[in-house]
Amino acid sequence: MATHVAGLLRRREPGIRGHEAAAGWLFLLPVIVILGLFLLLPIAMAAWVSFSDWNGNGSPLGAHAHWVGLANYRDLLTTPGLDQNNFGEAIRNNFYYVLLVVPIQTAVSLFLAVLVNRRLKFVGFFRTAFYFPSVTSSVAITILFLFLFSPSGVINKLLSYLGATGPSWMYDPDGIFHLVAQQFGANASGGHLANHVFLGVTYWDWLAGPSVAMCVFIIMAVFTTSGTFMLLFLAGLQGIDESVNEAAALDGASEWNKFRHITVPMIRPTLFTVVTLGLIGTWQIFDQIYVGSKGSPLNTTLTPAYLSFDTSFNQNNWGAGAAIAFILFGIIVFFTLVTRLLTRNPDKVPRRRRFEPTGPIADSKLSKVEA
Amino acid sequence: MSAQVHTMRSDASATRRRLFGSAMTYSFLVAVAVVYIFPFVISIITSFKTEPDATANPLSVTPHPVTTTAFHQLSADNDFFTWVKNSIIVTLSVTFLRVFLDSLAGYALARLRFRGRGAAFATIVAVMAVPGVVLLIPKFLIIRQFGMYDTYYGMIVPLLVDAAGVFIMKNFFESIPVSVEESARIDGASLFRIYWSIVLPMARPALVTLFILSFQGSWNELAHFIISAQSTSLNTLTKGVAQLASGQLGSGNRYPLKLAASMLMTIPVAVLFFIFQRRIMNASEGAVKE
Numbered sequence: 001m002a003t004h005v006a007g008l009l010r011r012r013e014p015g016i017r018g019h020e021a022a023a024g025w026l027f028l029l030p031v032i033v034i035l036g037l038f039l040l041l042p043i044a045m046a047a048w049v050s051f052s053d054w055n056g057n058g059s060p061l062g063a064h065a066h067w068v069g070l071a072n073y074r075d076l077l078t079t080p081g082l083d084q085n086n087f088g089e090a091i092r093n094n095f096y097y098v099l100l101v102v103p104i105q106t107a108v109s110l111f112l113a114v115l116v117n118r119r120l121k122f123v124g125f126f127r128t129a130f131y132f133p134s135v136t137s138s139v140a141i142t143i144l145f146l147f148l149f150s151p152s153g154v155i156n157k158l159l160s161y162l163g164a165t166g167p168s169w170m171y172d173p174d175g176i177f178h179l180v181a182q183q184f185g186a187n188a189s190g191g192h193l194a195n196h197v198f199l200g201v202t203y204w205d206w207l208a209g210p211s212v213a214m215c216v217f218i219i220m221a222v223f224t225t226s227g228t229f230m231l232l233f234l235a236g237l238q239g240i241d242e243s244v245n246e247a248a249a250l251d252g253a254s255e256w257n258k259f260r261h262i263t264v265p266m267i268r269p270t271l272f273t274v275v276t277l278g279l280i281g282t283w284q285i286f287d288q289i290y291v292g293s294k295g296s297p298l299n300t301t302l303t304p305a306y307l308s309f310d311t312s313f314n315q316n317n318w319g320a321g322a323a324i325a326f327i328l329f330g331i332i333v334f335f336t337l338v339t340r341l342l343t344r345n346p347d348k349v350p351r352r353r354r355f356e357p358t359g360p361i362a363d364s365k366l367s368k369v370e371a
Numbered sequence: 372m373s374a375q376v377h378t379m380r381s382d383a384s385a386t387r388r389r390l391f392g393s394a395m396t397y398s399f400l401v402a403v404a405v406v407y408i409f410p411f412v413i414s415i416i417t418s419f420k421t422e423p424d425a426t427a428n429p430l431s432v433t434p435h436p437v438t439t440t441a442f443h444q445l446s447a448d449n450d451f452f453t454w455v456k457n458s459i460i461v462t463l464s465v466t467f468l469r470v471f472l473d474s475l476a477g478y479a480l481a482r483l484r485f486r487g488r489g490a491a492f493a494t495i496v497a498v499m500a501v502p503g504v505v506l507l508i509p510k511f512l513i514i515r516q517f518g519m520y521d522t523y524y525g526m527i528v529p530l531l532v533d534a535a536g537v538f539i540m541k542n543f544f545e546s547i548p549v550s551v552e553e554s555a556r557i558d559g560a561s562l563f564r565i566y567w568s569i570v571l572p573m574a575r576p577a578l579v580t581l582f583i584l585s586f587q588g589s590w591n592e593l594a595h596f597i598i599s600a601q602s603t604s605l606n607t608l609t610k611g612v613a614q615l616a617s618g619q620l621g622s623g624n625r626y627p628l629k630l631a632a633s634m635l636m637t638i639p640v641a642v643l644f645f646i647f648q649r650r651i652m653n654a655s656e657g658a659v660k661e
Contacts, residue, residue: 019562020483020484020485020562021483021484021485021486023479023483023562023563024479024483024484024485024488025479025485025487027475027476027478027479027483027562027566028475028476028479028480028491030472030475030476030531030532031472031473031475031476031495031532031537032476032491032494034472034528034529034531034532035494035495035498035532035534037513037517038510038513038514038528038529039498039501039506039509040498041513042506042509042510042512042513043501043506043509045509045512045513045516046508046509046512049508049512059515059516060512060516061516112403115396115399115400115403116400118396120393120396120397120400125404126400126403126404128648129404129407129408130403130404130407131651132407132408132411132641132644133407135587135640135641135644135651136591136637136640136641137590137591137593137609137633137636137637137640138591138593139591139593139608139609139612139613139616139633139636140612140633140634140636140637142616143612143616143629143630143632143633144410144411144414144630144633145410146616146629147414147417147429147626147629147630148410148413150429150624150626152426152427152429153429154410154413154429154430157429157430158430223407223410227407280502283502284502284503284504284505286504286507286594287593287594287613290593290594290597290613291593291613291616291617292616294617305504305507308504308507308508309507309508309597309598312508312511313511313598318508321508322508322509325504325505325506325507325508325509326505328502328504328505329501329502329505332502332505336500
């Protein structure tokens, strides 16, 4: 009897597998077709447009578009002119945005996660409060921040109670590094630094720092994303064995030392995830600029993502717009790879150096010895 | 004896220190929570203010006088209902179809054995890595090429699948035991039937997660709707309210109106968030552990 059943099963086996292959592809078909048609194919099409002079008339695959080689890329990167100038400014603005947002949001979200990782009453309420801004739309948050930071708005009212006069925020194009430098008596025109130019922007303007207007977007980014990253850190923190912390506490380790030598090494993978996601996200800022400033004042909140959109849709210079998108893609890939390289290495080196049993205590002892 | 006293004394001081510590923690948490919550509170209050009141007293928590003018303006304006209607149409179509298609593909990748499965999965992972903003122009080009520009199809179809959703579903299916399906398979049930009536009910937690992510994502989506349609009759809430925000039209700053619109726009996502709060918090934890 048993052999009979087994025999039946064996005989049906190829049939099932045959169905399985057909069904597998059938189940995958919608996803593959849509990803192929709306992701891979368009990338190829945009690559062609970035090498063409298409101006938005007719189809980019038809007679209206001509091959211009690297001209669009040259206009952005090497040929002096308005295109290069706008692109340089967009890169500068976004660079400072990334430079400030990524470390601040990482630190704030880690700090919040450590705070709400304790066994406290109402901790659920606090987690919810910190996470809520992350679920709201970028449009609603941007409007909220335009209101908070309007020249006679909430923030400036608060500052006036403290006896300070707030800036006009979204209308203030001054770079904050310039403002600080001028406090120390630097020449407002930048002296000889104004004579050298890179990507259409003078050295002095490269060193401007984010404009006051851009600072509003920086604060907004920290406000909206810290909740998401707090949850990631919280998951990492909950993976830490409590006994390790207790042992350290018995040895008289201070809170800071526990944080520095136990928490941080143990959540290192999460830390790198957060930094990578932060880098990818901050280089793509678009919605907030579209809703909040369209690049004003004086192009100081212009970003490559918005510039790419504006160049194509408003100025009908589709070739340059597509080229900006590809350069932005390159920038994001570059930073992702760099972070990945950085995440790989620290794992490999200590393994060879480690003489003690593995684990956080061993690591923390090691780093204490080194320090 | 003296040693014992000493220990007791240090115990007492340790307790005092701990109490002091938790009082500090609480005051600090409350202060930070105020920073996170106050902007939303003040924006709700402001939407009930008159415009001169909102401009002159941005910090006041008591509107003077209390007015629902902003909401009347929005409801008198047919555009706002068009935006709501479009947002609902797009979000519901995208969410339900995406959950279905992503889970179907995730199931195939996790359970069905066929040639090319590894390559298909690798492609999907690679696609996940392409940043969305970079695709705005490419997507516009293809939507136009297909004659879908300025239609619901152009707004909906490109959003129907997302690689991250396929990834989540695949991981989930791999985490549940295969035995139930196997016995159904031996009983001769068709693969789609197994998927539909056995696997999907078991996958409810992952489906709910995907539902929340898709709903939130498509309700809050702005960039894709900017590039896929231009008619005002196809404006979604995000696009309509964004235009409201940038259109100055010489009629003052209109903050009560804009904030009222943003608040109304936030309600569906906020409701979903509060219903599934626990799951949302756990979902992102689960996603990271993978």
